[in-house]
Amino acid sequence: MTLDLLIEGTLLWCGPQELIDGGAVGLSDGRVAWYGRAADAPEARRSVSGDWYLMPGVVDHHVHIAFAEPARLLRGGLTRVHDLAWPVDQVMPLAERSLLPGFDGPVVRSYGPMLTAPGGYCSRAEWAPEGTAWELSGLGQVDAAVARLAGLGVIGVKVALNAEAGPTLDDLMLGAVVDAAHRHGLPVAAHAQGRGQARRALLAGVDEFAHTPWTERIPEAEVAALARRCRMHSTLNIHASDGNGEGLDNAVANLGAFWRAGGDVRYGTDLGNGPIPEGVHAGEVALLAGAGLGPEDVLASMAGYRLRLGSRDGVIALGADPRENLAAVTDVRAVAVQNRVIGPGVSPGA
Numbered sequence: 022m023t024l025d026l027l028i029e030g031t032l033l034w035c036g037p038q039e040l041i042d043g044g045a046v047g048l049s050d051g052r053v054a055w056y057g058r059a060a061d062a063p064e065a066r067r068s069v070s071g072d073w074y075l076m077p078g079v080v081d082h083h084v085h086i087a088f089a090e091p092a093r094l095l096r097g098g099l100t101r102v103h104d105l106a107w108p109v110d111q112v113m114p115l116a117e118r119s120l121l122p123g124f125d126g127p128v129v130r131s132y133g134p135m136l137t138a139p140g141g142y143c144s145r146a147e148w149a150p151e152g153t154a155w156e157l158s159g160l161g162q163v164d165a166a167v168a169r170l171a172g173l174g175v176i177g178v179k180v181a182l183n184a185e186a187g188p189t190l191d192d193l194m195l196g197a198v199v200d201a202a203h204r205h206g207l208p209v210a211a212h213a214q215g216r217g218q219a220r221r222a223l224l225a226g227v228d229e230f231a232h233t234p235w236t237e238r239i240p241e242a243e244v245a246a247l248a249r250r251c252r253m254h255s256t257l258n259i260h261a262s263d264g265n266g267e268g269l270d271n272a273v274a275n276l277g278a279f280w281r282a283g284g285d286v287r288y289g290t291d292l293g294n295g296p297i298p299e300g301v302h303a304g305e306v307a308l309l310a311g312a313g314l315g316p317e318d319v320l321a322s323m324a325g326y327r328l329r330l331g332s333r334d335g336v337i338a339l340g341a342d343p344r345e346n347l348a349a350v351t352d353v354r355a356v357a358v359q360n361r362v363i364g365p366g367v368s369p370g371a
């Protein structure tokens with residue numbers, strides 16, 4: 022095997038408690054094709070190395086990519102982002118382009134628009150262009166809407182349950198969305214806001230929470246059920262930048278309880294909502310640690326849990342060991358993705 026690209030560092034973090042001193046990662050055809058000790062590496066057409074701490078590329082599980090510059094996100098360490106609501110005529114072509122080798126940005130995956138009740142969130146939100154919400158007025162529309170999204174290649178379906186911003190889908194409609202999405206093999210992510218909305222989402226069988234619920238503390242029995250069934254996209258820092266102290270306290274407490282109950286936490290920032298840096302977000306990372314995740318658990322939530330052969334998420338090289346200081350995740354020296362390597366630590370001709 023000849024690798025297209027080999028990146029070597031001082032230490033490779035493959036996943037919790039899995040470290041390789043003098044580790045390296047090889048990419049071929051845009052995917053992780055090999056990893057191990059650099060000394061054992063197969064031949065490579067190009068190799069780069071540095072006094073670097075390597076980890077899998079970071080995935081932001083909740084963004085609105087139109088508010089960011091994809092090239093900057095990539096240089097900031099994000100190699101994959103999940104767009105959680107945008108008009109399909111804009112975001113789906115971008116998602117397709119993002120898979121092409123020359124694309125200068127992270128791989129973009131999309132959930133399409135938010136499915137909502139007529140007049141419901143986010144159909145009237147200032148930030149959301151026409152088409153960011155699909156308003157469903159009857160059961161008959163549910164199957165067609167979900168089938169259309171599946172045909173467009175979304176990776177999930179998002180429902181808005183924001184009772185503070187307007188009407189929400191009733192339980193029958195919500196259940197129908199969940200059923201239709203599951204028939205297409207798609208997970209459902211809920212935006213739950215307002216008293217009792219997280220419970221409604223749980224009872225309807227949604228798979229993911231687009232945000233850690235922040236309206237209220239979730240009762241313990243519900244947390245246990247959530248942890249068994251759902252993934253939680255963190256998005257804690259949005260409340261800090263909003264100055265919503267109560268919301269932040271609730272979200273951090275809920276995420277901590279969810280985590281302690283064995284729940285699956287995914288790093289997500291809601292990029293585009295307020296002043297969020299284009300790259301890995303130090304504030305979100307610090308709040309994940311504040312919720313009780315250990316340093317390696319935080320890294321796992323950002324990196325698909327571990328390095329995997331066949332992954333398209335590539336590798337990032339940090340200037341310091343993030344296990345010792347999580348802020349090092351923002352000190353990105355190089356990003357190896359597809360078959361190329363970029364960043365301030367890499368000379369163009371290397």
Ligand SMILES: [Zn+2]
Pocket residue numbers: 083084085105106291294
């Ligand atoms: Zn969002």
